[in-house]
Amino acid sequence: MLLIHCPYCNETLPELEYAYAGEAHIARPANPSEVSDEEWAEFLFMRSNVKGIHYERWRHLHGCGRFFNAVRDTVSDKFLTTYEAGAPRPDLDTLVNTPAEGGK
């Protein structure tokens, strides 16, 4: 069972308290009616499904209830970091070269 750091509660807690919520940084178009079918299909269905560093969303469902973002290595199942929703993608170079915060 993973340990996950909630950036809002600032606590590291068991995975049981959380719910996975799909890939992160996929913004809903501001004006959906104006996007093409292809762009809409891209937003709705296409996900990166990476082997390695993955930006993803979690919800602290049985805690504060907030959605937040995480960077997790899908191979090692280790969190590199977690951060608040709306914050920019963290810099990968810095993350990979510093020890994990997210999972600990």
Place this chain on the structure above:
Amino acid sequence: MSQYRVSGKGRVDLSKKINFTFEGKSYTGGQGDTVASALLSHGVHLMGRSFKYHRPRGAVAAGSEEPNALIGTRRGPGRFEPNTRATVQDIYEGLQTNAQNKYPSLKFDVGAVNDAAYMLFSAGFYYKTFMWPRSFWDKVYEPFIRAAAGLGVSPTEEDPDHYASRNLHIDVLVVGAGPTGIAAAKAASAEGLSVVIVDENREIGGTLLSEPQAVIDGIPAWAWIEQELAALKAQGVKVMTRTTAIGYYNDNLVGLVQKLTDHLPSLPADTPRERMWRVRAGQVVLAQGALEKPLVFHGNDRPGVMLAGSAQTFLNRYGVLVGKRPVVLTAHDSAWYAAFDLADAGAKVQAIVDVRDGVSEALIAGARDRNIPVRLSYTATATKGRLRVKSLRVNRMQGGTVGAAEEISCDAVLMSGGWTPSLHLFSHTKGKLAWDDDRTTFLPEMTPEDCVIAGASRGLWGIEAALNDGAEKGRAVAAALGKAGNAVSYTVAEDRTGSGVSMKELPTDLSPGKAKAFVDYQNDVTAKDLRLAVREGMRSIEHVKRYTTNGMATDQGKMSNINGLNIASDALGRKQPQVGLTTFRPPYTPTSFGAFAGYHRGSHFEVTRKTQIDAWAEENGAVFEPVSQWRRAWYFPKGGESMDDAVRRECATTRKSLGIFDASTLGKIEVVGPDAVEFMNRMYTNPWTKLGVGKCRYGLLCGDDGFIRDDGVIGRLGQDKFHVTTTTGGAARVLNMMEDYLQTEWPDLNVWLTSTTEEWSTIALNGPNAAKLLQPFTDVTLTEENFPHMSCVECEVAGMPARLFRVSFTGEIGFEVNVPAPMGRQLWETLWEAGQQYGITAYGTETMHVLRAEKGYIIVGQDTDGTVTPYDAGMGWAVGKAKPDFVGKRGLARPDLVAEGRKQLVGLVTEDGSKLEEGAQIVFDASQPIPMKMVGHVTSSYDVGTTDQPIALALVEGGHSRMGETVFIPMPDRTISAKITGTIFVDPDNAKLKIPASAENKGVAA
């Protein structure tokens, strides 16, 4: 004293006899005996039959890795367990045990014909043999496989024991309490660190229990164990025996199963049989030791052939000689010491046969001192004996050729193919392994977890090396936790260090094609099978494993993996790392379902949610059905009524007069805040801006793909306050979806969402007399004019604060009264009593389903399936097309969703008046060849309602433009034709929804 028990040896207390039975025969043993050691003390080696060939088998090991000696244990009703390893089950007074896979008896087994027919049962035989002819499957192959398959017999009674679960958070967990683990725990248990050490055995000590000759810092091994155990406890270390670390999971979570009662003669009250510990440790030290490998040669499975190290354990720990005339066959120095120990205990060791051409002078001298004949550079090619080994056939090897055979008479063969580090838990961590060519084994390299591996499990040999490595690693984990740890170092006298070589199957002069040289005892896999798999194209060890089932039995290849890999890599002509190692997965040893289930059994398996009115329903004879986690009243049979009769009565009474229904399970979400209406506009398909306070509206919720997700009536209780209802099963999902959009897409909106499902008891009143019943209990004037259909108000009902909704899910005049949850039953009883004058009926979910279907009201999840749009469901009227955006608006414009020929919701009426089956497929042309083109399916179907014919709802391709057309529903026995109709079968003009003008309908204060 029994025949094979050695006086003065072992740790078994023989002062009090313990009686147990095996195969119906009584045996005795002492305190500390396992079933295996006690049977061996009576000279009983035959303990079971093998899985595939039904060959006679005995214990080959002395611990939890045992593949052969699987027994069923019983202690009274329900307490039967199959596949227990005889080598780990303690005996206790009255224990009953039996062998497995035997028919009709252990000594004479007709299934052993499989052994003679072994050519049929080679690798992949299931795939090859049972392919043809097809008709043989049902009558021949499957019954045969089902009869032959399976280890042991499943228990048939419910398990009367209970099982516990615990969480434990500690600094250091040490797995394995041999010399390495003890030293590690001692070194780490400093400066307040919380340390736990666990071992699967009944006592700590590990290999020291089998090597009493060792002297540690001047103290004999067994005395040292006592001293260290006391010292560890004094330092606050928690020592847990009979506790197996079954799995290593993410972020240093280790699962432990502690066995508490399986060794006790009488079961203490209130003690669980097993306890599952979920340990979250800061640091973990793995000290699981090493496991001895068998040698692979023809007949290496005969009872009496066992691992040399295990024979040493049976002697030194249990005081049992496994044979009086054993022969030792080895590729490793360690077996020489086993030979010496047995000889010193009075056995006449027939010979030490070593495959190597040279060993140390000290070993040769040791054999000479004991008059043991030594044969170096020999191979073993066969054994003889039916139910017990009688002789070992050995051949001199010279320059790569196998010379003449000679037979050595014996009553046991003690073999050693060297040792494999136990990497199971390390492997669970996704740790990387590195191949060590010198030792012909995998060694641990690195792990992503906060974990170190020490002692024999990382390839070290000898007690002194293990102790000092344990101490070093113990200090290392203390340092990782910011503490210094205890500095300790050890010197060991009489330490038995040594080395060996790793073998594939032993060379032979007999036909290798006929050899039964077993690699995996439990699954009956031979060296020949592995080579055949390679010849037939398997290249990766993962494929070889699955094709042959090598290492796939309950012992997970503890003995067979490396031997199997050596043979496969030899057959492939490639190095072992190129062939690969199979992955170990939890659990380390077979684990009971009870341990995993813990408290979650019976009524505690899952939460049962009950409404405040549930108890009334139960008292009034309701039959219940589960709806998600809720238990809901399904129908209320009266005086032996059938379900159909009860539902007919409930439906008719509600349509004619009055029905009362517990709708408390409906999901409820309070949406409040200055931007509440904007939020509702964006979430739901409907427009909300113009909905007045005190009005409600049926709302449809779509996903951004345009498909219906949920629905429910939503009341506007204020400019900034909505009372949203959802489906019973959808409440949590809808709230999560709302939170997702609110938090991540529209964080600018000032809105608060609160789940209020359990805050309110909701009672639905439906029927022509609903307003008449309710009027005396409220100030609100319940007229068409003052409180029309789709109104809502916060008021008082029967003196209780209430949210009153005028809504209908039946087509009758309807109210939903929400009162604070604890008041629900009081209101229900008040209304029930007052309703007697109208012949009120309580109705359940079935009647609710029928009445709504008659009106064409959909149930999301029954009439929709995640691919249905509001337009498909005939509810385009609920879509606010003028709104700039809502969840699903763009999705509804996708090309596929506006295309012709979508499945659309329609009504169906059968031509012969029969009731359709829900889920039945629909075709346009019943005379087309099979497979027919299916164009939809029946979603709802009822024949117990108030219509004069059975009705159905269905999704049919292009259904909305096919009104009046006939479709066909092919069933196994006939084809039913049905006419497509609209979805409303009762009161299409909604006349019954209106409250007739009447003087009675006046509020008390009006």
